[in-house]
Amino acid sequence: MSFVQIQCTRCKTMFRDRAGRLQDGYSRQCPCCEVVLFFADDAQHPFIKRAMRSARQARKEQREAEAIRIAAPPEPRAAPRSRSSSTGRARVHGRSE
Numbered sequence: 001m002s003f004v005q006i007q008c009t010r011c012k013t014m015f016r017d018r019a020g021r022l023q024d025g026y027s028r029q030c031p032c033c034e035v036v037l038f039f040a041d042d043a044q045h046p047f048i049k050r051a052m053r054s055a056r057q058a059r060k061e062q063r064e065a066e067a068i069r070i071a072a073p074p075e076p077r078a079a080p081r082s083r084s085s086s087t088g089r090a091r092v093h094g095r096s097e
């Protein structure tokens, strides 16, 4: 999981948080001044905006990395095919002449 840098809007301290958590509606305390920072897609503060943007970018890169892994050809599954032999139909009947 990738981390993004967040800058506190009050004390300007830089700290890091997981990109996966940094989404609209997320909030966390600054480790330094303990102010609660709110993260929203429509945030006005440039520090919050920047953090949201880099989190989005980090998540996008991670999705792409996963997509590449998924796109790799899957292992072929050897399905055991049970062929019921049709030896029982060899009998000829109805020879009445």
Ligand SMILES: [Zn+2]
Binding pocket: 008, 009, 010, 011, 012, 013, 030, 031, 032, 033, 034, 035
């Ligand atoms: Zn702070």
